[in-house]
Amino acid sequence: MLEVKALRKNYGKIAAVDGISLRADSAQTIGLLGPNGAGKTTTVSMIAGLLPPDSGEVLIDGSPLRGDTDPVKRKIGLVPQNIALYDELTALANLNFLGALYGLSGAGLKRAIGEALDLVGLTDRAKDKVATFSGGMKRRLNLAAALLHDPQILLLDEPTVGVDPQSRNAIFDNLETLKKRGKTLVYTTHYMEEAERLCDRIIIIDHGKVIANDTLHGLHRMLPVTNLLAIELESPDHFKPEPLLALPEVESAEVKEGVLKVGLHNLTTGAPSILRWLAESGHSYQHVTSERPDLETVFLTLTGRTLRDS
Amino acid sequence: MIPFLALVRKDLRLFFGDRRAVVVGLIVPIVLASFFGYLFGGQGGQQETSRMPVLVIDQDGSAISGAVVAQLGSDKNLEVNSSTLDEARTQVRKGKARAAIVIPKDFGSDAGRAFFAGGKKPEISLLYDPSHSMEMNMVQGIMTGAVMQAVSKEMFSGQSGREMVKESIAQLDANSQMTPAEKKSLRDLLGSVEKWNEQQADQPAAGGAPAGLTIPFESRQEAITSGTEEKYNGYAHSFGGMGVQFILFMGLDVGIRLLLLRQSGLWQRLRAAPLSRSMLLGSRTVSAALISGFILLVLFSFARLVFHVRIQGSFLGFLGVCAAFSLMTAAFGLLIAALGKTVEATRGYAVMATLIMVMLGGSWVPTFVFPQWLQKVTVVVPTRWAMDGLDGMTWRGLGFSEALIPIGMLLLFTVLFGVLAVMSFRWETES
Numbered sequence: 079m080l081e082v083k084a085l086r087k088n089y090g091k092i093a094a095v096d097g098i099s100l101r102a103d104s105a106q107t108i109g110l111l112g113p114n115g116a117g118k119t120t121t122v123s124m125i126a127g128l129l130p131p132d133s134g135e136v137l138i139d140g141s142p143l144r145g146d147t148d149p150v151k152r153k154i155g156l157v158p159q160n161i162a163l164y165d166e167l168t169a170l171a172n173l174n175f176l177g178a179l180y181g182l183s184g185a186g187l188k189r190a191i192g193e194a195l196d197l198v199g200l201t202d203r204a205k206d207k208v209a210t211f212s213g214g215m216k217r218r219l220n221l222a223a224a225l226l227h228d229p230q231i232l233l234l235d236e237p238t239v240g241v242d243p244q245s246r247n248a249i250f251d252n253l254e255t256l257k258k259r260g261k262t263l264v265y266t267t268h269y270m271e272e273a274e275r276l277c278d279r280i281i282i283i284d285h286g287k288v289i290a291n292d293t294l295h296g297l298h299r300m301l302p303v304t305n306l307l308a309i310e311l312e313s314p315d316h317f318k319p320e321p322l323l324a325l326p327e328v329e330s331a332e333v334k335e336g337v338l339k340v341g342l343h344n345l346t347t348g349a350p351s352i353l354r355w356l357a358e359s360g361h362s363y364q365h366v367t368s369e370r371p372d373l374e375t376v377f378l379t380l381t382g383r384t385l386r387d388s
Numbered sequence: 389m390i391p392f393l394a395l396v397r398k399d400l401r402l403f404f405g406d407r408r409a410v411v412v413g414l415i416v417p418i419v420l421a422s423f424f425g426y427l428f429g430g431q432g433g434q435q436e437t438s439r440m441p442v443l444v445i446d447q448d449g450s451a452i453s454g455a456v457v458a459q460l461g462s463d464k465n466l467e468v469n470s471s472t473l474d475e476a477r478t479q480v481r482k483g484k485a486r487a488a489i490v491i492p493k494d495f496g497s498d499a500g501r502a503f504f505a506g507g508k509k510p511e512i513s514l515l516y517d518p519s520h521s522m523e524m525n526m527v528q529g530i531m532t533g534a535v536m537q538a539v540s541k542e543m544f545s546g547q548s549g550r551e552m553v554k555e556s557i558a559q560l561d562a563n564s565q566m567t568p569a570e571k572k573s574l575r576d577l578l579g580s581v582e583k584w585n586e587q588q589a590d591q592p593a594a595g596g597a598p599a600g601l602t603i604p605f606e607s608r609q610e611a612i613t614s615g616t617e618e619k620y621n622g623y624a625h626s627f628g629g630m631g632v633q634f635i636l637f638m639g640l641d642v643g644i645r646l647l648l649l650r651q652s653g654l655w656q657r658l659r660a661a662p663l664s665r666s667m668l669l670g671s672r673t674v675s676a677a678l679i680s681g682f683i684l685l686v687l688f689s690f691a692r693l694v695f696h697v698r699i700q701g702s703f704l705g706f707l708g709v710c711a712a713f714s715l716m717t718a719a720f721g722l723l724i725a726a727l728g729k730t731v732e733a734t735r736g737y738a739v740m741a742t743l744i745m746v747m748l749g750g751s752w753v754p755t756f757v758f759p760q761w762l763q764k765v766t767v768v769v770p771t772r773w774a775m776d777g778l779d780g781m782t783w784r785g786l787g788f789s790e791a792l793i794p795i796g797m798l799l800l801f802t803v804l805f806g807v808l809a810v811m812s813f814r815w816e817t818e819s
């Protein structure tokens with residue numbers, strides 16, 4: 079179990095991490111979602127013991143990390159944001175080296191390497207130099223390298239950056255497998271789809287501060303608008319959405335690229351009254367869908383900015 | 389122990405896996421050292437030193453001046469050609485001739501008179517190339533010998549000599565500076581010479597013509613090195629020098645790589661593992677030292693097989709100097725990594741520092757040709773001690789005790805650089 083209490087780290091005047099707290103249990107994936115510069119890497123570095131916090135503490139199974147050689151470090155596996163492998167060495171040589179850093183040797187090391195390569199599907203490329211690998215394969219090996227010493231907690235810092243969709247799915251499957259084995263996963267990303275798909279609990283951070291910490295379900299409940307009705311109008315050009323706002327169920331209404339989007343508190347009662355209103359006012363439509371708002375909307379709602387352009 | 393060995397093994401693997409590094413580290417210094425060794429004396433005493441080109445302008449054309457020219461021409465160190473004054477000036481200025489010797493008009497008669505009785509001494513001008521001023525002394529010495537021999541021979545046996553002796557006797561009476569006793573002694577001497585000359589003319593040379601006065605010795609130079617049968621081997625120095633230079637560059641490379649490593653994810657991975665800082669830096673020191681030791685070993689093995697360079701002195705001392713220098717290099721690399729910020733700027737400064745160290749340490753040109761003050765000042769340069777140690781243990785053939793000071797100094801620099809590096813090393817990762 080990982081517990082982080084009020085971590086702080088300043089770089090000069092920049093508060094890179096400004097009082098972050100979180101908790102992660104076994105067989106759970108925690109997502110740290112935030113734009114570039116939010117403080118995700120700095121947080122992960124402090125958890126892994128690479129960086130001393132200015133204040134706050136990190137507890138692993140209840141005990142803090144003390145010093146470079148603290149055996150508690152063995153409970154943590156770090157997958158750094160930048161691919162951390164020697165290009166000039168083979169996959170096997172890399173894993174042999176990285177495993178030995180945790181004191182593994184002989185049959186134990188061999189078994190650990192076999193299992194890790196098997197999980198990420200690179201067994202047949204073990205004897206090839208990393209330089210010959212694709213971006214996706216390097217990312218998978220980067221993950222495998224963190225698993226050799228069988229850590230309880232895995233810190234994954236944007237592990238899918240620059241990866242093709244196929245490798246990304248492969249990595250997601252690997253992470254699901256690890257979670258089923260009871261590992262604690264801390265996953266940082268600036269892709270909300272990734273957080274939505276993988277994480278049991280999502281912590282949204284911005285400017286070093288936690289701005290939301292909930293399950294996906296809970297985050298959706300935080301939204302003022304819970305459902306979106308999208309109606310493709312026959313003649314959207316002259317449509318004025320303002321009168322819709324007078325209806326009691328309607329939270330928002332706008333026309334975007336020929337589609338009328340109406341925000342509703344309650345789909346069951348709201349949808350029929352909208353459609354009835356449209357019919358009565360002589361607007362015909364061709365296609366109706368409903369959408370859940372995504373985390374992008376949550377972030378937008380909380381910060382007034384989108385994840386991408388902040 | 390497992391992590392430490394893994395760290396060292398990984399460094400060695402990376403080094404030997406990189407062909408370029410191995411080529412730069414081994415083949416280039418071998419080629420350069422062979423070249424420098426050949427230039428600076430090679431295997432000692434085996435090849436001819438080239439003759440110095442010298443021009444002679446004989447404006448006198450007397451028997452004596454002719455004899456001087458012939459005497460100069462027979463010297464094994466000179467290649468003598470006659471010339472005119474103008475031509476000689478041009479040749480010397482262009483560096484085609486090292487010196488030109490101008491024998492003035494009436495040299496023969498003036499020199500003959502001056503030989504016994506003083507009188508006006510003729511002047512021989514020497515035009516020389518200032519870039520070879522050291523060789524000037526040698527030309528002057530040879531010339532003195534040649535003139536002495538030619539003039540004295542003529543005085544004691546030549547036709548003009550006989551006349552001049554007579555003339556000198558006649559002049560004695562007019563000389564007011566000598567006491568009568570002195571005049572008598574000199575008259576007796578000259579009289580004997582005159583008698584000798586007459587006898588020589590009557591019954592010429594039973595056992596070859598008398599040679600005149602010659603310089604009564606010949607010099608033989610012997611370079612003092614380890615043993616009389618082994619001579620100075622220029623390759624011993626050049627291989628040491630190039631080894632030191634390229635190992636320093638290897639150390640520089642270690643530093644730059646460490647700097648790059650600190651900016652990469654691998655550094656985060658190394659720091660995330662339960663490893664002490666001293667293990668991280670210590671393993672790098674050991675691997676760099678092993679690589680340095682390997683480079684020195686290969687260079688000196690090559691020098692031994694191809695150029696017969698021998699460790700004339702203490703082998704243990706040689707190993708000690710190699711090991712101490714290797715450690716110093718590793719610490720130097722760490723210091724670069726610790727002080728450096730951006731790779732580009734660091735490389736620039738470090739290359740400059742390295743080249744200065746190499747130059748002042750005597751890797752290119754041995755320190756014994758440095759002026760005295762520079763020899764004193766360069767004791768603060770660690771490479772100087774490496775070169776002194778290597779020279780001492782190879783061609784100078786000194787014993788183990790003579791290796792102790794270089795080893796001690798190198799270790800001192802190792803500690804100094806190491807402590808500075810550890811104190812200023814930035815451990816935090818840079819994202």
Ligand SMILES: Nc1ncnc2c1ncn2[C@@H]1O[C@H](COP(=O)(O)OP(=O)(O)O)[C@@H](O)[C@H]1O
Pocket residue numbers: 089092093094095112113114115116117118119120121817818819
């Ligand atoms: N070594 C450092 N020195 C100075 N500022 C830093 C350093 N590392 C990170 N920062 C700053 O701290 C903030 C958080 O960075 P980071 O944790 O890398 O964000 P993220 O991983 O979420 O993109 C950023 O403003 C970044 O510029």
Ligand SMILES: [Mg+2]
Pocket residue numbers: 118119120159235236
């Ligand atoms: Mg980051």
